[in-house]
Amino acid sequence: MTDSRPKSPQKIDNTTTVDTSMEEVANTSSTHDLSHSEIDVTSRDSQEKDPLKSSTPCSSDVSNISVPHLPLNNVTDYIDTALICHPSIKIELKNCANLLCSEEILTFYTDGSVQNIGTTHSLSGYGWIQTQPLTPRISFKGSTVFFPSSSKSESMGILTALLVAPFNCRINIYTDSANCITTFNTRMHLGIVSPHQKLKQSNFLLWDLIFLLINQKNLLVTLHKVPGHSNNLYNDEADTLAKAGAHIREPIIINHKFFAHQSLGFASWNRLHVIDRNVRKWADNVIQPLIFNSMINNKALTPIKKQILDGEIDWTFTKEWLNHNNSDALCSINLSKQQGNKIKKCNFIYPTIDIQQRNYPHLYPLGSIPCIQCSDAHDVNAHVGLCNDHSNDVVTILMEAAYDLYDIIIDNYSGTPFALRETIESSPLFNITFSGALSQTHPGYLLIHHLVPSDLTTIFYNYIKDKKLRFSIFIKFFKTLMRKVDSYIWVKRYSLIKSWERILSITKNKK
Template sequence: MLHYICFKLLKKKITHDHVMYIINKVLLPRIEYLTQHIFIEPNKCNEFNRILRSIFKHSLSLPKSFFNSVVHNPIYPNILNIWDSQLRSQASLLNAQINNPVTSKVIEFLFLTSQCKLWTNNISETTKYFHKPSKHFSRLENLLCIFHFYNLSFNTNFKYNVTGGLHPISYFIVDPKKYFGFVKSLKNKNIFFLDQIISNDGAFLKTWKEIKKLLKNKRGRLPKWYDFLKDNIVLNPSTNRLQFTTQPDNMSPDLGFPRPKIIKCNNHSVPCKSQWAAFWSPRVSCIVYGKILEKSHFPGDSPKVYLEHHIPFKDMSNPNHNLTPHSTPNLLTPCTGCDFHDSFYVGDVRPKCIISYLSNFTITLHVNIYKKNNNRFNNIFIVHKSDSELRADTFRDFKIRTDPLFRNRLSSSQSITPHLYIPSNINHRLVNSLLLPNDFFNEFYTLINNLASFTNLDFYTDGSLKIDNDNPRMGFGWIFTSDINSKIEFSGATTQWPSSTRAEIMAVLTCLIVCPPNSSINIFTDSQCSIDTFTSFSNYKLTPKRKQKINNIILWQAIQQIIAELNLQVQFTKVKAHSGVEYNDKADKLAKDGCDSNRIISVSPKGVKTQKGYIMFNNDTIIDRNIRKTLKIPLNFRNIERQMSHKPLQALNSFTINHIINWEFSQLWINYNPFQKATSDSYSKHVGWRIKCSNYALPTLDALNNYPDILNGYDTCFLCSSATESNEHFWTCPKSIDILKSIFRNHEQKFRSYIINNMDKEKININNIDFDIPIFTLFNSPINSIHDAPELHCLLINLVPDCLLLPFKVRLLV
C-alpha cells in the first residue's frame, strides 16, 4: 500500500502542503489503524520513513542528503515520523485498555504472562536493559522497552511479586542475545533471585559447588549465566567478591541454615566424629566455634550438643599480607580453657574447654585438618567458609530466633503488600491513600474532626497560578462558610502541569476529603471550566477512553472516588471572579498565599481505584491528560535536539543556547506565504529555500566541490576572493555585508515607520520604544569590524532574532 501510494505521488504535480496532508492525515492514520494490535519493527519503520521523506524532500526541492531530523522537526513544515506516531498511538491505546473495566483484567494477565516469560518481578525494569525491541518480545514488552528511550515509564497499581528475595536475577543477566537461554536454564534450576546464589552477608557470589548443593537437579555442566555473572558483577574472580553489597536485612528470612541431626529421645548420649557447629554468643557478641563430641536428647529435655571449643588461629608463617577478610583462611585451634567451659560435662577429659548448647540453635560447618606444604597440622583446622560470612550467618540466625521486631521486619519486606495501618474512619482512610506526603495528614485529621458535626457545608474555593522567571507555582485555598465563627480554612501548593484550573481542582478535592459522610456540599467557585468538567462527569456517560483524554483525569477520578465513598451530594455555584464577594476574595488570597507555601500536596495515583495504570515522564511527572497529544512535547524536543546535534549546525545550536533566536516567530516566518494562492509550486520552492538557508544547506562552492563533474577545484568566494565559500562564510563575508548595508538602512526606516503608524499613541509613548536594535546599529561600525554579529547572522539565514521583538514588548500594537 505504502509503495503504491508513494509511486503515484511522485508522478503528480503537487506541493509540499499536499504531501503533508496526504501523509499526516490520510496515510499514517490508516497505518495506525491497521497496526494497532501489532508492533512495527524499527527496520521496517526506517524503510517506510525513508520512502516518505524522499517524497517530501522532492516536493520542497531539498537534496536527498538533507538532514532527516529537520523533515520531522515541528518548527518547519514537517511530516510525522512513523516510529514516533506508533509510540504515541500504542501508548494511548495501552493507557486506555488498562483503565477500561472491560479490558483491564486482560492487560493484568498480559503483565503476569510477561513476568513469567521474562522471569522477573518488574518487566519495565528488565526491558530497560535492552537496547532495542526484540523479536522475542510481545507488543507490550516492546512498548515498555521503547518507553525508556524517551525517558518514559509505565506504572500500574497492581503487582504480582515472587517472594523469597528482593533482587531478581533477571536484572543482572541482561544480554539481549543470550537472555532467553539464561532464563530457560534458571527456570529449570528454580533460581529466581540473586539472593539464592550469594553469601548471606550479601557480599560474595557463591561457588558453583555451593549452589549445586542447594539444587534439586544437580546434573549438567556449569551454566553460561554463571560465567556471565562472574564476568559482570564479580569484582575479584578468585574470591567472588561482588561489585556491590546487598543489604543483609533485605534477604529472605527463610535461609535454611543446616542444623545438627537430632537423635531419638533416650537416656544416653551419642558420641560423634568429624562434626562441627557454630553459634552466636550474645555474652561476647561474637561467633563461637566447636567440634561436636556428643549429642543428647534426654526425656523432658531439649536436644543438645556438647562441643569442644575452638578459637580462631592466625598463621604467622603466611607471607601474604594483602588478603581480605573473606579470602583469609578461617583457621581454628582448640581452646585451652575459658569462661564457656561447662564444668558439669561428664565424658572425655582430654578437651580443655567443653560447651553445651541447644542443638537447634547451632549451625553445622564443613571443617578439615589444615594442610600446608604437604604437612598435616593435627591441632589446626580449616573451615570451608570465611569467618566474616559465618559471623553474619550466626548473628542473623540469633536475631531471627530472639528478636520479634527483626523477624517481623524481614517478613514485611517480603510481603506483596505491606501491612500498613488502615484507619476505621473513612475520611482518614481516604487521606492516607490519596494524598502525599504524609507530613500533613495530622492537619487533615484535625479538619475532619472540626467538620464532623455538620451535614450541610458551604465552601468557597479558588486556585492561583504564579509564574516567576519560568518557574510556575500553583496555590489553592478554601474557606468553610457554613459556620463563620469556626474559622475553618486551608491553603497549600501543588505541582505538575501548572494551570489555574488544576489548582482549583486541588482546592475542591482537599475540601471534599474532609467532609463528613452523607452530607450535602455546596461549592462556590469562579472556575467555569471546573464546573463544566464536573458536570460532564456526573451527567454524561463518558467512555473510559474518552475520560482518559480529560486534563487532570487522576484528580477528577479521585474526586469521584471521594464522593462515592463518603456518599456526598455535591453542587457547584458559579461566582464571578474579583466581583467583591467577600469569601471569594478570601479564598483568592488563600490561594495566592499557597503559591508561596512549602506545603506541597499531591494526589497519589496508586490510591485512585479506577486508575489502574499511568505513564510517567522523567520518573517524576505523571501524564494525566491526552496521552497522544502530550507525548508530542518530548518527541518534538527530541527531534529538535537531533537537528542541533549535527556538526554543520553547531552555530545554530550556540544561538539557541544563548537565547538569540526566537523560535516561535521563526516558525511563523518560515511558514509565511507571500503569494496569493493558499499553496503553489512557487510557495513550496520558497519554503524549501528558507529551510535550506536556515540549516546551512545552500549549494555553496564548498558543497559543489563534492561533485567533481559539476565543479572541481574552485571553492573561493566570488566576492572577497580570500576565503572558501561556505554557508557560514556566505553571511559573514565583508563584501556581502557591504552590499547589505544600504538594504538594511532602507529596512530600518520602514521598520520604524510601520511601528509608529500602527501604535496606539494614546496608550504608548513613542519615547519608551527601544529602536536601538543590534541588527541595525551594527552597521554604524566599519564594515571590516563586523565579523561576529549573531543577531544579523540569524536574520540572514531566515530565523527571527529575539532582539527584533524589543520594540513590540512595550505594548501590543493596535
C-alpha cells in the same frame, strides 16, 4: 463584586446547571477580561448522569490501595481512597471534614503557588481557608508533584476543599485563577466528556475527581473570580498558605486506581504517575531537549551557536514558519521547493559557492572563492547577510518591517496598545544605527536565514494575547517580511552567481 450567593440556576441538557451571569460573561468576554471581573459558575449534577462515565484506569502501579465500590457514603472514605499521601495528611483532612460535617454552607478562599518552575527544584503548593460566618475557621495547605503549573496548584486547592465538604452542601469558592473557572465552566457545559476530549485536557485526572465529588456528594459549587494581589485579606491569607504549602515535603497525589471501575487506559511515565494531559504535546516537550542538543553540536550551525545557547531564537515560531504552506495544495513540487529552501537557509546548508565547489570539484575553480558581491570574504552561508553589499538592503527591510509590524498589531488589537511604537523602535531587531556591514549578533542576521528572533516574538506575546490570532498575524507579517528578504538578498545574490557561472560555462546540465 456581586452577591456571592448562588443565583437561580438554569438547567442545561438535564445534567448541569450553569449560573446565568457566567454564561453571559463566557459568551462575551475574552480570557483577559475574566481576570478583571467576578465570575460565578454553579453546578449540581443530577444523580442519574455521572460526568466521569468516560473516565479511565491507569496501567501504572503507584498505589496498592484497594478500589471501593462507588459511590461512597462517608466523606472520609473519599479521603482514604482517592488520595495517595502520608497518613498524617489524611488525618489532617479528616479532622477538617469532621469539623465541617454539620454545615450546610461553606466559603473557601483558595490559591496555588509554583516556585522555580522549569527547573529540577520546582515546588508546587496550594492552600485554602474556610471563612463562612458562624462556622469553624479552618485552613489547610499542601504540596503536589509531577507536571507543576499554576493551574494545577490552584485546582488542587479547589479539590482538597471539596474533599472535606459534607454531603448536600452549598459551597462558595473564591479563586484568582481565571483558568480554573474557565475549565470548570467548560466541563459543565460539556456534560459527559468524551475520552478524546478528556485526554487532551491538562490535569484531567484532578478535574475528574472534582466533578465526581460534586456529583456523588450532591454539592452546589459556585466559583467566584477574585482579583489577585488586591489586598483581599482572605485571598492574601490563602496565598501565604499556598507558598508555605509548596515547601511541605510530603505531597498529595491523585490515586488513579480510584477510577479503576472505568474502561479506558491511561499512559504512565516510568510507572510513577499518570500523564494526565495531552500525551502528544507532553512527548514533544521531552523530545525537544534532544533536538536542541543535536542542533548545538551541528557544525553547520556554528555561526549561530551563541544565539542558540542564549535563547535568541524562538523555535516555536520558527517551526510555524517552516511548516507554513503558502498554497492550498497539501503537496506539490512548488511547496517542496519552498520548504526545502527555507530549511536549507536556516540550517546554513543552502548551496553557496563553497558547497557547490565541494559537490562539483571538476566544475568550479580550486581554492577559496570570494563573495561574488563584495569579494571581502569566502562565499559561504555564514557570510550571507554580513556582506557589505547587503547593508542598505537590510536597513530598508528592517525599516519597512517596523512599519508593517506596527500596522498589523494596531489592526488586531482591541483598544490602543500601550507604547507600541516605542516598544518596536527600542527593540534590538529594529536597530538600524549600525555602520557598515550587519553584525552577526544583530537579530536581523537570524531573519535573513529564516529564523525567528525572540526579540520579534516578544512583541507579539506582549500585544496579542490570543494564541491562535497571534500565530495567524505572525505568519501574515513574516510571510511579507521573508518575501522582501529573499527578493533583496537571496534572489539578487543568486542572479549574480548564475551570471558568474555562465562566464565559467557552468550550466545545470553539467551538474
